Amino acid sequence: xxxxxxxxxxxxxxxxxxxxxxxxxxxxxxxxxxxxxxxxxxxxxxxxxxxxxxxxxxxxxxxxxxxxxxxxxxxxxxxxxxxxxxxxxxxxxxxxxxxxxxxxxxxxxxxxxxxxxxxxxxxxxxxxxxxxxxxxxxxxxxxxxxxxxxxxxxxxxxxxxxxxxxxxxxxxxxxxxxxxxxxxxxxxxxxxxxxxxxxxxxxxxxxxxxxxxxxxxxxxxxxxxxxxxxxxxxxxxxxxxxxxxxxxxxxxxxxxxxxxxxxxxxxxxxxxxxxxxxxxxxxxxxxxxxxxxxxxxxxxxxxxxxxxxxxxx
Amino acid sequence: xxxxxxxxxxxxxxxxxxxxxxxxxxxxxxxxxxxxxxxxxxxxxxxxxxxxxxxxxxxxxxxxxxxxxxxxxxxxxxxxxxxxxxxxxxxxxxxxxxxxxxxxxxxxxxxxxxxxxxxxxxxxxxxxxxxxxxxxxxxxxxxxxxxxxxxxxxxxxxxxxxxxxxxxxxxxxxxxxxxxxxxxxxxxxxxxxxxxxxxxxxxxxxxxxxxxxxxxxxxxxxxxxxxxxxxxxxxxxxxxxxxxxxxxxxxxxxxxxxxxxxxxxxxxxxxxxxxxxxxxxxxxxxxxxxxxxxxxxxxxxxxxxxxxxxxxxxxxxxxxxxxxxxxxxxxxxxxxxxxxxxxxxxxxxxxxxxxxxxxxxxxxxxxxxxxxxxxxxxxxxxxxxxxxxxxxxxxxxxxxxxxxxxxxxxxxxxxxxxxxxxxxxxxxxxxxxxxxxxxxxxxxxxxxxxxxxxxxxxxxxxxxxxxxxxxxxxxxxxxxxxxxxxxxxxxxxxxxxxxxxxxxxxxxxxxxxxxxxxxxxxxxxxxx
Numbered sequence: 001x002x003x004x005x006x007x008x009x010x011x012x013x014x015x016x017x018x019x020x021x022x023x024x025x026x027x028x029x030x031x032x033x034x035x036x037x038x039x040x041x042x043x044x045x046x047x048x049x050x051x052x053x054x055x056x057x058x059x060x061x062x063x064x065x066x067x068x069x070x071x072x073x074x075x076x077x078x079x080x081x082x083x084x085x086x087x088x089x090x091x092x093x094x095x096x097x098x099x100x101x102x103x104x105x106x107x108x109x110x111x112x113x114x115x116x117x118x119x120x121x122x123x124x125x126x127x128x129x130x131x132x133x134x135x136x137x138x139x140x141x142x143x144x145x146x147x148x149x150x151x152x153x154x155x156x157x158x159x160x161x162x163x164x165x166x167x168x169x170x171x172x173x174x175x176x177x178x179x180x181x182x183x184x185x186x187x188x189x190x191x192x193x194x195x196x197x198x199x200x201x202x203x204x205x206x207x208x209x210x211x212x213x214x215x216x217x218x219x220x221x222x223x224x225x226x227x228x229x230x231x232x233x234x235x236x237x238x239x240x241x242x243x244x245x246x247x248x249x250x251x252x253x254x255x256x257x258x259x260x261x262x263x264x265x266x267x268x269x270x271x272x273x274x275x276x277x278x279x280x281x282x283x284x285x286x287x288x289x290x291x292x293x294x295x296x297x298x299x300x301x302x303x304x305x306x307x308x309x310x311x312x313x
Numbered sequence: 314x315x316x317x318x319x320x321x322x323x324x325x326x327x328x329x330x331x332x333x334x335x336x337x338x339x340x341x342x343x344x345x346x347x348x349x350x351x352x353x354x355x356x357x358x359x360x361x362x363x364x365x366x367x368x369x370x371x372x373x374x375x376x377x378x379x380x381x382x383x384x385x386x387x388x389x390x391x392x393x394x395x396x397x398x399x400x401x402x403x404x405x406x407x408x409x410x411x412x413x414x415x416x417x418x419x420x421x422x423x424x425x426x427x428x429x430x431x432x433x434x435x436x437x438x439x440x441x442x443x444x445x446x447x448x449x450x451x452x453x454x455x456x457x458x459x460x461x462x463x464x465x466x467x468x469x470x471x472x473x474x475x476x477x478x479x480x481x482x483x484x485x486x487x488x489x490x491x492x493x494x495x496x497x498x499x500x501x502x503x504x505x506x507x508x509x510x511x512x513x514x515x516x517x518x519x520x521x522x523x524x525x526x527x528x529x530x531x532x533x534x535x536x537x538x539x540x541x542x543x544x545x546x547x548x549x550x551x552x553x554x555x556x557x558x559x560x561x562x563x564x565x566x567x568x569x570x571x572x573x574x575x576x577x578x579x580x581x582x583x584x585x586x587x588x589x590x591x592x593x594x595x596x597x598x599x600x601x602x603x604x605x606x607x608x609x610x611x612x613x614x615x616x617x618x619x620x621x622x623x624x625x626x627x628x629x630x631x632x633x634x635x636x637x638x639x640x641x642x643x644x645x646x647x648x649x650x651x652x653x654x655x656x657x658x659x660x661x662x663x664x665x666x667x668x669x670x671x672x673x674x675x676x677x678x679x680x681x682x683x684x685x686x687x688x689x690x691x692x693x694x695x696x697x698x699x700x701x702x703x704x705x706x707x708x709x710x711x712x713x714x715x716x717x718x719x720x721x722x723x724x725x726x727x728x729x730x731x732x733x734x735x736x737x738x739x740x741x742x743x744x745x746x747x748x749x750x751x752x753x754x755x756x757x758x759x760x761x762x763x764x765x766x767x768x769x770x771x772x773x774x775x776x777x778x779x780x781x782x783x784x785x786x787x788x789x790x791x792x793x794x795x796x797x798x799x800x801x802x803x804x805x806x807x808x809x810x811x812x813x814x815x816x817x818x819x820x821x822x823x824x825x826x827x828x829x830x831x832x833x834x835x836x837x838x839x840x841x
Binding site for chain 1: 351352360361362435436437438474494512514515545552555556561723724727731756757
């Protein structure tokens with residue numbers, strides 16, 4: 001297994017270099033001049049040129065990239081053009097909020113989705129199965145934006161139970177948890193539907209396997225047959241999906257963070273793109289790519305635990 | 314049984330969790346919570362042109378002078394000033410009772426330090442005329458200009474985006490690049506000081522108890538009546554309206570015109586409106602052959618029904634423009650006089666002009682000349698602008714002109730119009746003085762002069778406004794320029810937008826400024 005991990009880490013270096021080149025070039029191809037945005041609409045051409053020189057944007061792109069890589073290797077991702085803060089500090093301040101939202105959403109999606117999927121599979125053809133599948137279809141189809149606004153209307157305005165958005169700085173206080181409820185449900189919406197449908201379909205395959213018949217023949221309680229034996233085998237595609245979904249949610253919590261003013265990386269990235277804050281865009285995407293690659297590796301290693309037949313040699 | 318008990322316990326805990334804050338949505342009595350759609354990122358004046366920074370800086374800092382809502386300059390940190398006969402040397406005499414939030418006394422060295430640093434910042438265009446700054450003694454600052462100009466006084470007013478707000482120079486020296494970024498670094502002389510900053514969520518301010526040097530146009534010169542202010546970032550419009558309705562915020566300073574009628578009828582809330590200083594317009598790209606004919610430009614101006622735009626796009630929350638400038642801007646032409654010059658809604662006249670110019674109606678109603686259709690692109694950079702251009706598109710269609718709308722993201726729009734891709738473009742012209750005319754002089758081509766219009770008369774008028782030391786001549790030159798723009802259809806004025814602010818009835822004595830909304834908040838207070 002260590003050899004497998006080493007091979008994957010080697011490949012990761014190439015992935016990250018590729019990502020850095022792609023992002024570096026792409027942000028400079030997007031129309032827009034960060035110097036003009038920074039200097040303001042009143043800036044003269046000379047002033048804008050001066051700002052551009054100060055940011056090093058007048059240099060050829062390959063020199064800019066070489067400087068960027070040189071600094072990045074020393075752990076310096078540059079400074080935000082607008083806030084002048086080191087990019088790593090911007091990420092450090094924003095990433096925990098996105099990670100928290102993503103993990104809670106994924107946990108919600110996993111727990112609710114798996115339970116609904118299992119119940120659906122076990123009671124296939126029943127009213128519960130139909131309701132569950134219609135519900136999961138609605139979850140998959142409903143745009144995040146619409147779900148978020150509807151939840152605000154229902155729980156914040158109509159029922160007055162939960163706040164509309166924001167994130168109090170106290171991590172483990174009741175207020176923080178209350179602020180987390182609606183955005184995490186919103187973000188979990190699509191994933192719950194997919195997890196439920198995937199779990200149901202894989203469970204329906206697995207329950208007809210011989211080992212399940214054997215477990216039943218041995219006189220084991222149905223609960224143990226389903227949850228201990230069948231589910232574990234059905235979980236492999238679900239784990240794959242959730243692992244990939246983690247990366248998607250990490251990068252795609254943008255809409256949810258906008259609606260609920262959640263101070264995470266999604267919002268930071270949107271603001272950085274709008275203001276053409278190149279160092280922040282580059283740093284944030286490189287960071288998220290690294291996290292995504294790490295998550296994928298963990299998911300692959302998890303297979304081995306789920307299915308002892310899997311070997312990494 | 315055990316599983317059922319566990320389930321009921323979880324349900325109970327969840328209900329308690331949700332209910333624990335359910336009835337408590339009102340903001341504290343001593344805190345004014347303001348909702349805005351973007352977050353501040355750097356509170357060092359002049360570092361960038363971001364509006365959330367500027368508005369927070371209005372509360373944290375003061376400048377030497379400040380404009381009131383009618384555009385008149387008032388003393389602030391400077392109690393008086395003198396100008397040399399040749400207009401090149403400006404001497405400001407500071408108050409000697411001003412202290413920074415750090416407790417240090419303000420001196421001329423702090424002013425010099427900020428102006429010296431400002432000259433290196435991206436927003437330095439404002440003080441392009443400044444040659445050098447000297448601290449003559451503790452309470453006297455001398456500015457020497459490169460050329461005589463009255464503009465200098467406007468540019469160093471706090472109204473000019475608070476770039477001239479004076480920070481504590483020792484704090485700036487101590488924190489360097491971190492000044493304005495770390496909450497503990499920030500030290501100004503303003504009515505409020507920074508007590509907390511949760512990045513991208515809120516800026517927390519507390520009243521400066523020593524403050525007593527507020528501008529004279531406020532009823533209260535200090536300390537502020539509100540104990541604390543929180544500027545809370547709520548990005549989404551619908552969420553912000555919901556937060557106001559729920560009592561999570563006391564003010565929404567960028568209330569949507571769509572929500573304003575409903576919220577104005579909500580118990581406990583009111584909607585305040587205040588005309589903004591705007592010079593919004595649709596500008597013709599004068600490089601395009603189609604718009605070299607003044608008759609075409611005039612015709613398109615006559616086709617515009619501003620009242621219809623105000624209703625359809627702004628839900629009534631805007632004011633039809635007669636000329637280019639708002640009436641609160643020094644240098645505007647009196648509306649009665651401008652109404653005789655600027656083309657107003659007259660589709661018959663528009664059609665007549667197009668006929669005269671040789672554009673004849675085609676089979677589909679769109680005019681044609683020499684095989685070419687009267688068809689052009691209209692650029693904008695926001696959803697509201699695209700909605701406005703859609704209404705204008707219909708109005709132009711009625712006179713036989715066809716426009717295709719291109720809505721781009723702001724930075725992409727900036728690049729496109731700099732390159733001159735557009736035929737016409739909507740431009741937002743919120744400003745503090747008519748010196749915004751800088752946008753339309755020759756040396757501003759290609760940006761911000763996206764009209765690509767290089768006109769001798771415009772440059773001549775602008776030169777007068779920038780170099781004369783006679784305020785009356787300056788006003789006259791601005792008026793002559795504005796009348797010339799309208800006569801020759803350089804651009805089409807668009808309705809002046811309003812500040813539409815939703816506020817709780819618990820916020821009393823709140824007055825809005827045409828450019829900066831809540832401005833310095835000296836009179837406002839919270840009631841129980």
